[in-house]
Amino acid sequence: MPDALPPPLRGNLAGALQSPHELRVESRTAIPRLAAFLAERHGVEFAWCTAALGLEHGVVHTARGAFRAPRIILAPGADIVSLAPEVFERRAVALVVDDSHHHAPTPDPFQPEPVDRLILEEFRAVLGAPPPVVERWTGVYPSGPEDAFFGDLAPGVRLVSVTSGTGASTAFGLAADALADLLT
Secondary structure, three states, X not given: OHHHOOHHHOXXXXXXXXXXXXXOOOHHHHHHHHHHHHHHHHOOOOOOOOOEEEEEOOEEEXXXXXXXXXXXXXXXXXXXXXXXXXXXXXXXXXXXXXXXXXXXXXXXXXXXXXXXXXXXXXXXXXXXXXXXXXXOOOOEEEEEEEEEEEEEEEOOXXXXXXXXXXXXHHHXXXXXXXXXXXXX
16 A cells, blocks of 8 residues: 555555545635625625624524524624623533644643644654645634534524634534524
8 A cells, every 4th residue: 555655645655545525625714705605696795793692582682783583693703701601611622723633721822833843844754745834724613523513592593613623624514404403
């Protein structure tokens, strides 16, 4: 098997996976384009930089007033303490800092250089010389025993959370599942 791999993948590596069906979405450009599409095509109005303070059947209370809707999806990202914290506690969800997978209830916002160096060393060991580092992403996301979950908080109010660090990759499929029975 190792001889069938390209030169950078030889050595101690047991195998590799390549799929012609893989698709990468660049969040930095995809999210603004998706928002523009939804606004133009479907008249969706976004309330950017608006904190949700509470919700109940048909109403989301925010710092800018109340928004009313017959169906509400709460997708809080890394905010596992402001709305429905008991759901995240019950599911043993913690926070992770970027792809180093350092778990903590209140993660340190600073990425230790030895961890970044280790990631690049592993890249080098598997694929050869890494490309130049242009930017470093330091994000925080929830992590738990399930990859994702849905929970109904009230009639017409659904919590959706990805707890595996794969939100950008799985969001479109999860959205269809999360909305399926709410829209009928």
